[in-house]
Every structure is written in C-alpha cells, then in structure tokens.
C-alpha cells in the first residue's frame with residue numbers, strides 16, 4: 001500500500017514548484033538523536049520530564065542544571081551524523097528541482113546544516129550556540145570555555161543560557177514570520193518526523209492547507225496531523241524521503 005501512496009506523493013511533487021518541508025525530531029531519529037515523544041513515552045532525564053528541564057522556569061530556578069542537561073544533549077548529538085533523510089533534503093535543495101524549497105525545522109541539532117542544507121529556518125534555535133541573559137549577545141559554543149558552567153558573557157558579565165527556545169518562551173519572530181509567509185505560499189507542505197503537537201510549529205501545515213496546499217506526511221506512527229493530511233506515508237524518514245525526493249521522480253516505484 002505504501003508503494004501506491006508513495007507514487008501518489010511523487011505525482012503531486014512532480015507538478016509542484018513551491019515546497020515547504022517541516023521537520024521534527026523524527027528526521028534525526030535514524031541518526032540516533034532521541035525523539036521527545038513517540039511510542040507512547042516521553043523523554044525523561046534524571047527522573048525529570050524534558051518539558052520541565054527545557055523550560056523558562058528552570059532557567060530562572062536552576063541555570064546550572066539547565067546547562068548540565070544541554071551539555072548532556074550536546075554530547076549525544078556530537079556523536080551523531082546526518083542520515084539519508086537530511087542528505088536527501090540537502091541534495092534536493094542543491095539540485096534546484098523545485099523553484100522554491102523552504103526547509104523549516106523544529107530541531108536544534110544542526111544536522112540539516114551538517115548535511116549541506118544552507119538555508120534552514122530553525123524555529124527552536126541552535127544547541128551549538130549560547131546567548132547572554134542580559135545583553136542577548138550570541139556566542140558559538142566552540143568559543144566558550146567548556147569548564148565554565150554557567151558560562152559568563154565576555155561583554156556584560158551576565159550568565160549565558162542555551163540559545164534555544166524553551167517551554168514558556170516565544171519563538172524568534174523573524175524566523176517564524178518567514179516560515180508562515182512560506183507556508184501561505186507553498187503548493188505542498190511535506191511534514192516529516194514530528195508529532196505535530198507543539199505550537200506554533202504545528203500551525204504551519206494548517207496555514208498551508210488553508211491556503212490551498214497539499215499536505216504530505218512521513219511518520220512511522222499516526223500523529224495529530226494524520227487525519228488532515230492528503231497523504232500520510234507510514235515509515236521512516238531515512239527510507240522514504242530519498243525515494244520521494246529522488247531526482248528521477250518521474251520513474252515508477254517498483
């Protein structure tokens with residue numbers, strides 16, 4: 001059945017000029033980056049749910065613990081490589097197959113860029129950066145002393161925090177605006193590896209659909225989006241995306 005649906009999705013893409021790809025943690029799952037949800041479970045570290053650790057309240061209450069949690073996550077991600085899904089997207093961007101291909105991610109792992117994607121709208125920030133709580137200057141993690149926790153701003157002396165969006169915080173306005181603009185004008189919104197539970201990111205396919213776009217989803221499990229999607233491909237991103245975005249998309253799938 002998946003073969004027929006995959007072919008249908010390829011048929012839709014064949015006549016498309018403007019595509020928006022929205023990715024979530026599932027696109028990095030085959031790189032061994034843990035997802036937050038899935039299979040009925042939620043990510044827990046040291047007995048604490050990730051929503052509590054990755055929250056604006058925790059930055060205020062226990063910044064050293066937030067740094068420990070993000071150091072742990074960076075350690076996990078540092079050992080991971082981009083997978084076939086990241087590479088398929090990067091190759092498609094570079095090929096210019098679509099007149100307009102926008103990549104929006106909820107991931108903070110930087111794996112899309114490591115795979116060669118140049119323009120990536122990172123809705124939730126970048127785990128490889130830190131930001132001053134006072135003057136908001138952004139620093140690359142590689143430029144900060146690894147032993148200093150929390151690190152201190154070289155400019156104003158305040159403490160730094162991870163440059164990521166935490167629960168209870170706003171998303172970066174310019175990035176979000178651009179993502180919504182592209183969602184409103186795309187013909188196809190391809191939603192890969194996200195539970196579609198976290199807003200405002202989950203609103204992008206809704207906006208695209210309301211403006212007339214087709215929704216194609218790739219996920220091994222049904223999600224909050226599945227019933228609204230035009231096509232929901234049940235499977236892994238690393239297996240399905242390379243087939244879906246292959247340059248010879250005109251060929252039949254056997």
Ligand code: OAD
Pocket residue numbers: 023024025026027029030035036037038039054106107124165166167192193194195196197198218219220221223235236237238
């Ligand atoms: P979730 O962990 O909520 O969802 C991951 C999705 O990936 C699930 O629906 C899985 O079924 C799916 N999945 C697992 N393996 C996959 C594979 N190989 N290929 C494709 N899909 C696969 O992650 P997100 O939806 O990205 O925000 O979560 C959204 C936000 O919640 C995250 O960006 C993070 C978190 O709170 C912040 O940290 C601000």
